[in-house]
Amino acid sequence: MSFPLLKNISALVNVISPKITFSSSFSQMKTTRLSSAKWEINPLSESKNPGSECATDGESVQTIRVYVRKKRAKKTVQTTVEEVRPEILDQNPCRLPEIEDFAYGKESSCSHSTQVPDNWEKVLEGIRKMRSSEDAPVDSMGCEKAGTSLPPKERRFAVLVSSLLSSQTKDNVTHGAIQRLLQNDLLTAEAIDKSNEDEIKGLIYPVGFYTRKASNMKKIANICLSKYGGDIPSTLQGLLELPGIGPKMAHLVMNVGWDNVQGICVDTHVHRICNRLAWVSRPGTKQKTSTPEETRMSLQLWLPKEEWVPINPLLVGFGQTICTPRRPRCGVCTISGFCPSAFNESPSPSSKSKANKRS
DNA sequence: TTCCTGAGGA
DNA sequence: TCCTCCGGAA
Numbered sequence: 001m002s003f004p005l006l007k008n009i010s011a012l013v014n015v016i017s018p019k020i021t022f023s024s025s026f027s028q029m030k031t032t033r034l035s036s037a038k039w040e041i042n043p044l045s046e047s048k049n050p051g052s053e054c055a056t057d058g059e060s061v062q063t064i065r066v067y068v069r070k071k072r073a074k075k076t077v078q079t080t081v082e083e084v085r086p087e088i089l090d091q092n093p094c095r096l097p098e099i100e101d102f103a104y105g106k107e108s109s110c111s112h113s114t115q116v117p118d119n120w121e122k123v124l125e126g127i128r129k130m131r132s133s134e135d136a137p138v139d140s141m142g143c144e145k146a147g148t149s150l151p152p153k154e155r156r157f158a159v160l161v162s163s164l165l166s167s168q169t170k171d172n173v174t175h176g177a178i179q180r181l182l183q184n185d186l187l188t189a190e191a192i193d194k195s196n197e198d199e200i201k202g203l204i205y206p207v208g209f210y211t212r213k214a215s216n217m218k219k220i221a222n223i224c225l226s227k228y229g230g231d232i233p234s235t236l237q238g239l240l241e242l243p244g245i246g247p248k249m250a251h252l253v254m255n256v257g258w259d260n261v262q263g264i265c266v267d268t269h270v271h272r273i274c275n276r277l278a279w280v281s282r283p284g285t286k287q288k289t290s291t292p293e294e295t296r297m298s299l300q301l302w303l304p305k306e307e308w309v310p311i312n313p314l315l316v317g318f319g320q321t322i323c324t325p326r327r328p329r330c331g332v333c334t335i336s337g338f339c340p341s342a343f344n345e346s347p348s349p350s351s352k353s354k355a356n357k358r359s
Numbered sequence: 360t361t362c363c364t365g366a367g368g369a
Numbered sequence: 370t371c372c373t374c375c376g377g378a379a
Contacts, residue, residue, distance in 0.1 A: 209364095
């Protein structure tokens with residue numbers, strides 16, 4: 001972690017203080033663990049109350065008072081005022097990555113509030129309609145069906161393996177591979193750790209990159225067994241340490257395996273479409289983001305948390321059928337009126353770069 | 360023949 | 370930043 005949280009408390013104060021217009025970004029992005037309860041910062045923009053206020057002695061923050069909704073099993077059960085001392089945040093590692101992202105994002109654009117894109121709700125609604133009328137070839141969250149009948153630990157391991165296999169692979173192919181592993185009792189860390197790598201390879205064929213994935217599966221099973229008692233890591237950091245698990249898959253597994261939304265699962269489609277819509281930008285600029293990770297940070301600053309999970313399957317389907325990487329079908333897209341990139345890309349199949357090279 | 364797609368290594 | 374991995378689609 002490169003940004004030392006709460007050493008730079010002023011960044012946090014600036015964000016939380018109502019006199020600075022950060023309402024949308026802060027209020028919408030934080031679900032945090034304080035004590036053992038799950039709290040959500042009350043959205044400033046949707047509440048009569050201010051979302052939060054700080055008590056300071058001029059230099060440092062004494063107390064942060066937050067108006068929160070208490071949530072149990074995804075239902076709001078109570079709205080209260082909470083007082084939080086900075087050192088409590090400091091002592092709670094669960095809280096650190098989120099605040100850190102958040103403080104980092106705000107630091108770099110402190111002089112102006114994060115822009116919530118105009119009409120984003122209309123755009124999402126339009127995409128939903130297009131998706132419901134057109135067949136989507138791939139359901140990227142297919143791994144959530146993995147092992148639904150298994151006990152929790154086995155189900156989580158199945159989700160992890162399923163996620164690993166599903167990348168760059170059609171859903172039915174992934175499903176077949178999972179079924180074959182299941183039939184051969186090779187869907188637990190213990191079994192995979194003992195098994196032969198060539199056998200795994202044969203069973204998961206023809207998923208994309210099966211050689212590399214078979215090797216990673218063995219390594220992952222061994223790590224899960226030795227460090228997590230055969231379960232999968234329960235933190236983003238732990239998941240990222242597994243070979244073959246990057247940011248995209250780690251967020252997916254946190255969402256599906258642990259039902260813990262740590263961040264948006266940003267793949268190439270989400271990355272591309274959010275940039276075309278100008279929904280994301282590099283901190284403090286209007287430049288496009290250059291990596292999916294940068295897109296994730298930028299998107300999380302304003303997109304309401306309820307949309308964090310559904311946005312992935314929505315944009316993946318949209319990206320495969322209409323907003324394609326090459327030659328997007330802006331002519332049939334019902335939200336092109338809201339899209340600054342509509343009809344900007346050359347509709348001609350002939351490649352400019354090649355033509356230039358030849359001439 | 361080129362691209363898709365996410366992780367990782369040069 | 371570019372390449373590799375794997376099979377399949379365009």
